Amino acid sequence: MTIRSAETVSSYKQKLAARFSRAAASYDQYAVFQELVLIELMARFAPKTNDSWLDIGTGTGRALKAMQSVQPQLSYFALDLSFDMLRQAQQRAADVSLVCADAESLPFKNNAFDGIFSSLAIQWCLHPDHLFKEWYRVLNDQGQVLIATLVEGSMPELGEAWQQVDGRLHHNQYPELEVILNHCRDAGFQVADAEQKTITVYFDSVKGAVYSLKKVGATLVTENTDMVSPSRWKAFESAYSKQMTDRGIPLSYEVAFIQLTKVDHG
Numbered sequence: 001m002t003i004r005s006a007e008t009v010s011s012y013k014q015k016l017a018a019r020f021s022r023a024a025a026s027y028d029q030y031a032v033f034q035e036l037v038l039i040e041l042m043a044r045f046a047p048k049t050n051d052s053w054l055d056i057g058t059g060t061g062r063a064l065k066a067m068q069s070v071q072p073q074l075s076y077f078a079l080d081l082s083f084d085m086l087r088q089a090q091q092r093a094a095d096v097s098l099v100c101a102d103a104e105s106l107p108f109k110n111n112a113f114d115g116i117f118s119s120l121a122i123q124w125c126l127h128p129d130h131l132f133k134e135w136y137r138v139l140n141d142q143g144q145v146l147i148a149t150l151v152e153g154s155m156p157e158l159g160e161a162w163q164q165v166d167g168r169l170h171h172n173q174y175p176e177l178e179v180i181l182n183h184c185r186d187a188g189f190q191v192a193d194a195e196q197k198t199i200t201v202y203f204d205s206v207k208g209a210v211y212s213l214k215k216v217g218a219t220l221v222t223e224n225t226d227m228v229s230p231s232r233w234k235a236f237e238s239a240y241s242k243q244m245t246d247r248g249i250p251l252s253y254e255v256a257f258i259q260l261t262k263v264d265h266g
Contacts, residue, residue, distance in 0.1 A: 012126065013081060013102060016081060016124055017081045017082045017083075019217045019219065020059075020080075020081065020082040020084075020085055020217035021082045021083065021084035021085065022084075022217065023214075023215060023216050023217030024060065024082065024084035024085045024087070024088050024217075025084075025088075026215040026216070027059060027060050027085070027088070027215070027216050027217070028060055028062070028088075029215065030211060030212050030215035030216050031060075031062070031216050032201055032212065033199065033201045033212065033251075033253060034059075034062070034119070034120055034216065035062070036199055036201070037119055037120055037148045037199065037255055038062055038063055038066060038119050038148075040148065040197070040199075040255070040257060041063075041117075041119050041146055041147075041148045041257060042063075042066050042067075042070070044146055044193075044257065044259055045066075045067060045070060045071075045117070045146060047071055047074060047114070047115055047144070048114065049073065049074075050073070050074070050075075051071075051074050051075070051114035051115055052074065052075040052076075052077070052112070052113050052114050052115075053067065053074055053075070053076055053077070053113060053114065053115040053116070053117055054076075054077045054078070054079060054108075054112075054113045054115070054116050054117070054138070055067070055076065055077070055078045055079065055116075055117045055118070056079050056103045056116060056117070056118040056121055056122075056135075057079070057080060057081075057103060057118050057119070057120070057121020057122070057124075058078035058079060058080045058085070058086070058089050058098075059080060059082075059085050059088075059089065059121075060085060060088035060089055060092060061078065061088060061089030061090070061091075061092035061093045061096075062092070063117060063119050064076060064078055064089060064092065064093035064096055065092050065093050067117065068093055068094075068095075068096075076093070076095070076096045076097070077096065077097045077098075077099065077113070078093070078096050078097070078098050078099065079098075079099045079100075079101055079103065079106070080098075080099075080100060081100070081101070081102060081103070082100070082217075083100045086098045086099075086100055103118070103121060103122065103125055103131060103134075104125050104126065104127060104130055104131045104134060105134065106134050106135075106137075106138050108138045109138070110137055110138065111138070111139065111140045111141075112138045112139075112140075113138055113139055113140065113143060114139070114140050114143050114144070115139075115143060115144040115145070115146070116135055116138075116139065116143070116144070116145045116146070117145075117146045118145075118146070118147050118148070118149075119147075119148045120148055120149065120150065121149075122147060122149045123149050123150045123172070123174055128175075128180065128183040129183050129186060129187070131183075132183050132184050132186070132187035132189065133187045133188075135187070136187045136188045136189060136262055139262045140262070141262060141263070141264035142261060142262065142263070142264075143261070143262040144192075144259070144260070144261060144262075145184075145189065145258070145259070145260035145261075145262075146258075146259055147256070147257070147258040147259075147260070148255055148256070148257050148258075149174075149180065149255070149256050149258070150172075150174045150253060150254065150255060150256075151174050151175060151176060151177045151180065151196060151254045151255070151256045152173070152174050152175060152176045152177075152254060153174075153254040154172075154174055154252070154253045154254045154255075155171050155251060155252065155253065156252060157209075157240065157243050157249075157250055157251055157252060158170065158171045158240070158251070159171070160239075160243065161236055161239040161240035161242075161243070162236060162239075164235075164239040165232060165235045165236050165239055166232070170228075171213075171219075174254075177194060177196050177256045180256060180258070181194055181258070184258070184260055188262065188263070189260040189261065189262060189263075190260065190261045190262075190263050191258070191259070191260060192259040192260060192261050193257075193258070193259040194256065194257070194258045194259070195256070195257045196254060196255065196256050196257075197254075197255050197257065198252055198253070198254055198255075199252070199253050199255055200250050200251065200252040200253070201250075201251050201252075201253075202245070202247040202248035202249060202250055202251075203248050203249045203251065204248055204249070205249060206236075206237045206240045206241055206249055207237075208249065209240070209249050209250075209251045212251065
């Protein structure tokens with residue numbers, strides 16, 4: 001996606017916030033894939049005592065609740081672009097400072113946190129080079145970062161089905177893992193660990209697979225998104241149904257799990 005002006009960036013972020021706000025009430029009911037990713041990411045969560053952690057893209061606060069369960073003594077902050085998502089998070093996690101702001105422009109002073117946790121949020125950011133520099137800025141020396149994000153090859157089933165219908169892309173495309181890691185290194189981080197995994201979720205229908213995206217707000221946000229006519233939807237549904245397995249309709253994701261460390265050379 002090419003961003004040409006500050007106004008365009010603002011428009012994109014406003015639409016993104018609105019889309020996730022609309023999904024806030026239904027998010028938890030449909031977030032099966034997101035829960036699988038969170039479980040994987042939490043296995044890597046090993047903070048020091050008395051740390052202060054920031055959960056970026058907190059959504060409905062599922063990660064906050066999990067982190068508090070593991071390390072209740074830590075100080076937690078949560079940031080999201082959607083105010084309605086933060087309202088949901090407030091109901092789930094107690095004693096957390098909630099901030100409605102942009103992950104690419106953090107409203108915090110330098111060296112404010114010991115750790116940053118972010119599950120399936122940074123794929124919505126526009127400028128990863130600036131994003132990681134911002135994160136580096138707000139972390140203390142030896143601060144940790146735990147990230148889960150989508151990478152190249154995600155949702156091939158959707159691409160295959162739409163290829164049969166109109167040959168066009170109808171879902172987001174993601175960078176290679178190495179591209180993300182290069183942005184991290186350029187910002188000053190040391191890559192402590194990086195692993196890419198395929199996670200596949202199965203549904204009883206094409207509608208169920210599509211709703212797993214729509215009902216959590218994870219649909220494509222562009223200026224020129226075409227409405228899908230009933231006839232095109234029927235053709236897509238027919239094409240996607242051909243991928244049915246014994247376990248159901250598959251929807252696969254390539255997920256990168258990344259651990260970073262800030263080393264302040266200053």
